[in-house]
Amino acid sequence: MFHELLGSLDEMTAENLQEPLAEIATGTRSFGPMEEWSTWYLLGALLPRSHEAFVSYLLESLLTGFMAIYPNGIYREPYKGFREDVLLTLGRCMMDSMCWNGSDIAIGKVLRQSNNNPNQVWVWWDASGDFTASMFFCLKYLPESSVEPWLRSVFDIPSPHWRAQVIVWLVGAHGILNNVIRWPSEFSMEARPYIGWEWSHCLKAEMAAADDSGAPPVPTFIPEGARTSALNVVRSYFSENRFPEWLDCISISTVPYLEAELAEIPSTFEALYVH
Structure with a gap:
C-alpha cells in the first residue's frame, strides 16, 4: 500500500510518515493483527524524527502504532532485549536534548507547538498529545516496580510548562487512573482537560481480545498494579505544602499566560488529589 516506504524515509515528510502509522492503528482496530504490521515496523527508523509534526507530533503516531501491536503488553519479544530497547528509546523521547533549554522545555519544539491563532492561545488547558x-x-x-521512581522523576522536573502539563494530564487522567475509564477509546473530546492523542480513539478492549501473541487479554489499558502505584505516588507526592509551591512555579510569577489558560484546572487538581 505504501510503496514510497521502500525508498529513502529521509525524503518523506512527517505527514507522509503519519499515514502508514495511522494504518497500523486503524487497521488493527478494524481487522485485528496482521503480520505486515507487526513484523515490519517503522519504529527504529523514525525515532530520530519523532518530534517532527504535521498537525500532531510524529511521536504520537509511533506510540499509538506500538500500542495497537502490543495491546496486552510485550508478551512475546521479537528479539531478546526488545522490551528494554523500546523503553530506553521510545519511552524516553520526551527527554531528547532538542526538547529542552536548560531545565525548561524548548518552546514550540515539544508539548504545545504555537499560539499562532486568532485568539493567540497555546491551549495549555489540554494535554499535548506527545506528553499524554x-x-x-x-x-x-x-x-510495576519501576512505576514509582519513574513517576517521581517526572514530577521532579522544575520546568513551569512541564509542570502545567503534569497537572492537566493528571486531572484528565483521573477517570482512567481510578478505573472509571478503561481504554483511550472512551476519552471524550469534549472533556476539559482532553487527554487523547493522535489515533488514541482506536485503542479499545477489542484489540486485547484479538491479539494473537498468546498473551491473556488485559481488562484495562493500564495494568492494575501500575494504576494503583501511580495513584499512590500522586497522593503522597503532592502534600498540602508542595502543591502551592508548584502553583507559584507554574504561572503566578514566571509565566503569566499559563495561569490564564489553566484557569480552574489547578483547583480541580487540588480537589481530586491533595488531601
Missing part, C-alpha cells in the same frame, strides 16, 4: 501518549506508554509497559 508518552505518559500512558510508560504506565502501560514499565515493570
